[in-house]
Amino acid sequence: MDIAALKRDLEGLKIDDHPAIVQQKSRDFYWYSPVLKAQLDHVTGDLIVTPKSEDEVIRVLAACHRRGVPVTPRGSGTGNYGQAMPLSGGVVLNLAEMNQVKAIAPGRVVTGPGAVLAEIDKATRAHSAQELRMSPSTYNTASIGGFVAGGSGGVGSIRWGGLRDLGNVIRLRTVTMEAEPRVMELTGEEVLKVMHAYGTNGIITEVEMPLTASYDWIDVIVGFDDFMDAAGFGNDLAIQDGILAKLITPIAAPIPYDYFKRHQKFFRREQSIVVCMIAPHAIEAFVAFVKSGKGEIVFRADQEADLKGLPPAYELTWNHTTLRAIRVDPTITYLQARYPSPDHLAHVKAMVDRFGDEVPAHLEFIRFDGAIGAAGLPLVRYTTQERLDEIIRIHEDNGCWIFNPHRYTLEEGGMKRTDDVQLAFKRETDPQGLLNPGKMIAWENPDYDYRSGKSFLFKGLQKVG
C-alpha cells in the first residue's frame, strides 16, 4: 500500500494521519468482548479521510481503488463487534461530517449518513412533531449510516420491528468501489442489499427513513420481587394494543441495584425491574394496567422532583445495560439471544433456572413478524472462553438462538450462513474486495464450514506489531 501516493491523490480533502488520532478512529466498542479485545486490540488504519460530500466520497474510493487500498467506513464508531475496524489497515472513511438533515416531510426524513440519530430527531421534532421509528440506545452518539449498516433495532422495535423489516428504511443512496465509482439508489427490498452489511458492499451517502409521531415519552420503571414476574408483566404489557410504549425492558436483580449507580436509590438489591417508555396519553391506562399486576412503580420521570444526573431510561437498556455492568465489573460480558415465540417466556425461564446469577437475565421485547417476541442481552459473568462457548451451546441446545457478539464477521454474529443477496451485490459493487475486508466470510472463504465450532480467522488480519 502506497499511502504516501494516496495522500497526494487526496490533496484538498480532510485527512488525518496522526497515529493517536488514527488509532482512536480505527476503534469501536469491540473491547466489550474479551474475545474481540484480544483479537483486535492492535488493529489500526493508516489514514483517516473525512469527506464532506458524495463527490469527495467518490474521489476517495476511486483513488483507493486505483492504489488497491482498503476502505473501512465509519459513522460514530459505536458498533461493538469491531464492525468499523480496518482489519487490513488502509483508509478509515469517516462519514461524521456528512451529517446534514436535508428534507423533512410527513413520515419521511432525508439525511447524510453521518447525521447523529438524536440530532435527526431534534430537527424532525421541531419541524413537525415527528421522530425516527427506532434507535439504538447509542441514540445520542450513533450515526444513521452506521445504524443502517451495522445495527439491527432498538428503542422503538417493540412497535416497529427490526431495522431490516421492509419499510423501516425507505431509500439508500450508495457509492460503489470501482475505478469509476457509480452512485446507486436502492428502494423497496433492495435496501436489504447493503443493510447490516458493515459497509462491505457500498458506501451509504444518503438515507431516507420513515418517521412516526414524536411524544414526550415518560420513563417509568416497575419493580418486581421475581424476575419471571417482571418478564411476564413485560409480555402482558407488550400485547396491550392500546397502550403506546416505545420500550419494554425486563432486567434481573441484582443488575439494577449493582450497576445502575445513578438510579440505585430507587431499587432494592433483590428487585428485578421493567424499564418502560410510555406515551403521555397512555400513562393513565398504563398505571391502571400496573395496578392489576404484581409490580410497583418505583420510578416515574414525570413525577420525580429531581432528575439531575439521571440518564434517560433507554440508556439503561439494550447494550447500555451491558456497558453499565462492565463499568462496575470489567469481568462481565454478555450474549445476544432470541427466545423463539410463542413460548418465549418458557425458554427464558429455562435459561434463568439453569444459569441463575452466572447469566443475569436482560430481555428486550420487540415486534417480530407481527407478534410480540423476546430478544435477550443477558450478562455473563465471564470466566473462560470455554465456559462462554458452553453457555452458548446450552442456549442453542434449548432452542434459543444466539447471535454471537464475540465475532467480527457478519455471518458468525448473525444466522451463520451466507447472505446470497449481499454477496452477489458485493461482486457488483466491490469486485476487488477492498471495502471493509475480512467481515464477510462468504467473500473471503466461500467454502467455510460454520459448524466447525471455531472462530473464523481472517487471513488479511494485521499481524500484531
Next chain:
Amino acid sequence: MDIAALKRDLEGLKIDDHPAIVQQKSRDFYWYSPVLKAQLDHVTGDLIVTPKSEDEVIRVLAACHRRGVPVTPRGSGTGNYGQAMPLSGGVVLNLAEMNQVKAIAPGRVVTGPGAVLAEIDKATRAHSAQELRMSPSTYNTASIGGFVAGGSGGVGSIRWGGLRDLGNVIRLRTVTMEAEPRVMELTGEEVLKVMHAYGTNGIITEVEMPLTASYDWIDVIVGFDDFMDAAGFGNDLAIQDGILAKLITPIAAPIPYDYFKRHQKFFRREQSIVVCMIAPHAIEAFVAFVKSGKGEIVFRADQEADLKGLPPAYELTWNHTTLRAIRVDPTITYLQARYPSPDHLAHVKAMVDRFGDEVPAHLEFIRFDGAIGAAGLPLVRYTTQERLDEIIRIHEDNGCWIFNPHRYTLEEGGMKRTDDVQLAFKRETDPQGLLNPGKMIAWENPDYDYRSGKSFLFKGLQKVG
C-alpha cells in the same frame, strides 16, 4: 307515561314530537337484519329531546326519572342491531348537537359525545396532523359517543386493536339516571363500565380519545384469482411490522364485481380482492411486497386520473361491504365472526370450503392481544331463519366465534354471558332501569339461559300497534 307532563317539565329545551320525525329518530340500521327488521319495525319513541349541554342532559334525566319515562340515547343512529331504538318508547335523547371539539393536544382530543368522527379528524388534522386511532366505516356520519357506546373497532384496528383495549379511550364523562343525576369521570380500565353498553348505564357527555399521526392514506386494491391467496396476502401484509397500513380487507369474488358498482370497472367478476389503506411513506415497500406475491394492484388512488364518484376505500369494507351488497340484492344478510388464532386462516378456509357462494367471505385483519387476528363479516345469501341459525351453528362447531348481529341485546350479540362490571355499574347509575330498557339481559332476567337456542324476548318491547 305522562309525556304531556314531561314536555312541560322540559320547557325551553329542544323537543320534537312530530310522529314522522320521532319515528325516523327512533330507528337505526336494524333493517340490515331480516330478523331484527321483523321484530323491531314498529318500535318508536314518544319524544325526541336534543340537549345542547351537559346541564340540559341532567335536566332531562332528572325529569324522566321523576316521571318514570325510559331514555334511549342516540348519536347518529348508524348502529345496526337496533342499539339506539327505544324498545319501550319514551324519550330518545339525541346527542347530535353536543358535537363540540373542545381541546386538542399531542396524542389527545376532547369532544362532546355527538361529534362526528370525520369532523373530529378534520379538526385534529388541521391542528397538528393527528387523527383518531380507529373509526367504523360509518366514519362520515357516526358520532364518537355512539362509537364508544355501541361500536367495537374498525379502520385502524389493524394497528391499534379494538376500542375496548385499555388505552384506546382515555376518559369518559357520564351522567347517571337518578333523582339527582350525578356526573362521573371514568379513566383507566373504568371506562369499560360504559363502553359498548348501549347507553344502558349512563349517558356519555364528554369523550377524551387518543390520537395518532394522520397521513394522506393511499387506497390500494390488490386482485387475486383465488380468495385464499387474497387472505394469505392480507395476513402476510399484516405481519409486516415496517409497512404502515390502516386497513387490510380481503373480500371474496364475486362480491367486488357484483356489489361495488362504482369500482366495478377495476375488477374481473372472478377476482377476489384485498382493500388496503397504506401510508404514503410505506407505498414503495408495499409495492415491492405485492410484487413478491400472487396479486396484482388493480386500483391505486394516487395514480388514478379520475376519482370522481368513487367512494373512499374504507366504504367498501367493514359493514359497508354488507350495505353495498344489500343495496343490490336485498335478500342478502351477514354474520360477524372471529377465526381463532394462530390458525385463523385454516378456520377461514374450512368455512369457505364448506359454504362456497352461500356465504361469500369477507375478512378484516385486526390486532388482537398483540398479534394479528382475522375477524369476519361474511355475507349470507339468506333463505330462512333456520338455515341462518344452522350456518351459525356450523361456524361454532368448527371453533369459529359468532357475534350474532341478528339480536338486539348486548349479551346475544357478544359473548353470551353477563358482563358483571357493567351490570354492577347499572345498579349504581340506573337503579330504576330506565336507560335503554331491554338491551341488557342480565338486568331484565338474571336467570336467562343463553344455551336455550332461542332469541331473548324483552317483555317490555312495544306491542305491534
